[in-house]
Amino acid sequence: MLLTYALLGHMRRSVRLAPDRLRALQERRLRALVRHAYEEVPYYRRLMDAAGVGPDDVRTADDLPRLPFTTKDLLRRTPLADLLARGVTPGRCAVLESSGSSGTPLRVYKRPREERFRRAVGLRILLEHGFRWRNRSAQFQQRAGPAVWLQRLGLGRKHWISTSLGVETQVRLLAAARAQVVIGPPTALRAVARAADAAGLTLAPARIVVAAGELLDPATRALVRRVLAADPVAVYGTTEMGYLAWQCERRAGLHVSADTHLIELLRGETPAPAGTLGEIVVTDLVARAMPLVRYRTGDLAVAPLAQCPCGRSLPLLVAHGGRLAGTLQLPGGRLVTAADVVGALDGMCRLGTFVVVQDVLDAVRLELLPAPDGPDEPAAARALAALGQLVAPLRVAATRAGTMPGAGTGKTPIVLSRLPAPF
Secondary structure: OHHHHHHHHHHHHHOOOOOHHHHHHHHHHHHHHHHHHHHOOOHHHHHHHHOOOOOOOOHHHHHHOOEEEEEEEHHHHHHHHHOOOOOOOHHHOOOEEOOOOOOOEEEEEEHHHHHHHHHHHHHHHHOOOOOOOOOOEEEEOOOOOOOHHHOOOOOOEEEEEEEEEOHHHHHHHHHHHHEEEEEEEEHHHHHHHHHHHHHHOOOOOOOOEEEEOOOOHHHHOOOOOOOHOOOOOOEEEEEOOEEEOOOOOOOEEEEEEOOOOEEEEEEEOOEEEOOOEEEEEEOOOOOOOOOOOEEEEEEEEEOOOOOOOOOOOOEEEEEEEEHHHOOOEOHOOOEOHHHHHHHHOOOOOOOOEEEEEEEEOOEEEEEEEEOOOOOOOHHHHHHHHHHHHHHHHOOOOOOOOOOOOOOOOOOOOOOOEEOOOOO
């Protein structure tokens, strides 16, 4: 923990580095990563040799497009021995497992030094929002994380609340924790806030609420803010990579953790123009046991238009748009994201009571839970009309479904597309 604390001091200063110094730090770490990956990891040596690229060919961030992409499917099909650096013993690593929301989970291995970076990135977000070491916290997660030695001494105490428990039990545990910091995916925060609200239960006000792991919609933000008395901080991240971008107090966009991760926003293989959607492609600058270079996340964001007025120099993602596989495709190449759908149906259908499905290019289907859990008939009719306006000229239809589809990941499905990815 002392090493993490020392690293945290450097990382706190990095949020206000001059842009040229931040870029120099990124590129120094990029060069070291690429050389390490080529020399120590069989998977990347093969990948780079096939592309005719050597470590000396990647000197700056502008050289990054010379490197091939990697994907979850490629990594899953590769033997573990080829993904790990020479000398890495899997049993001595922390193992992170993706949720599997897009298929079979991927396991990523981290040495202790990399785990320190991962913890420090998360702690930096909290400290930037006023976290104090004596604050009690509660985190909603399927499985509890390990306790660090400061927590064993009573500092920064964390209560882990499993999302596999019934929601009434989760509410009871949160009330007992009297947490000043609450962390969890929007689906879990929304369920707990709704249950507490319905029961007329007053929870201890939080100082900080962090909503991470999936899209934070405006209705969930408003509900959580009312029930927990703190405006949620939206955080974008993946299990494989950790926290990648986070909102500051301005809530104007998400600051990229550019000192530890290099993010590209691409449409296919070319950069997305400013103000347009692109796929988030990430290079983990500090991963060494199992490097992740130009990793296609399948997530969408809008390319930045300006710097944040908060004074931090970390670059922005203007918005997190959900998953590439969770977009609706319209004629002419226009895309409708899960965030667009949520905005259009706001006030008519609650999240978790509907999903929009696209099986064919010219039509979509709005699947709704039956009342009383789902919207009543007038609200359903308004929702169908609003969806029709959003996706015109596509045909729209509504059906009632007994349950909402899901993959058992604890996330809320919004859009399901069975079409090939648009880029």
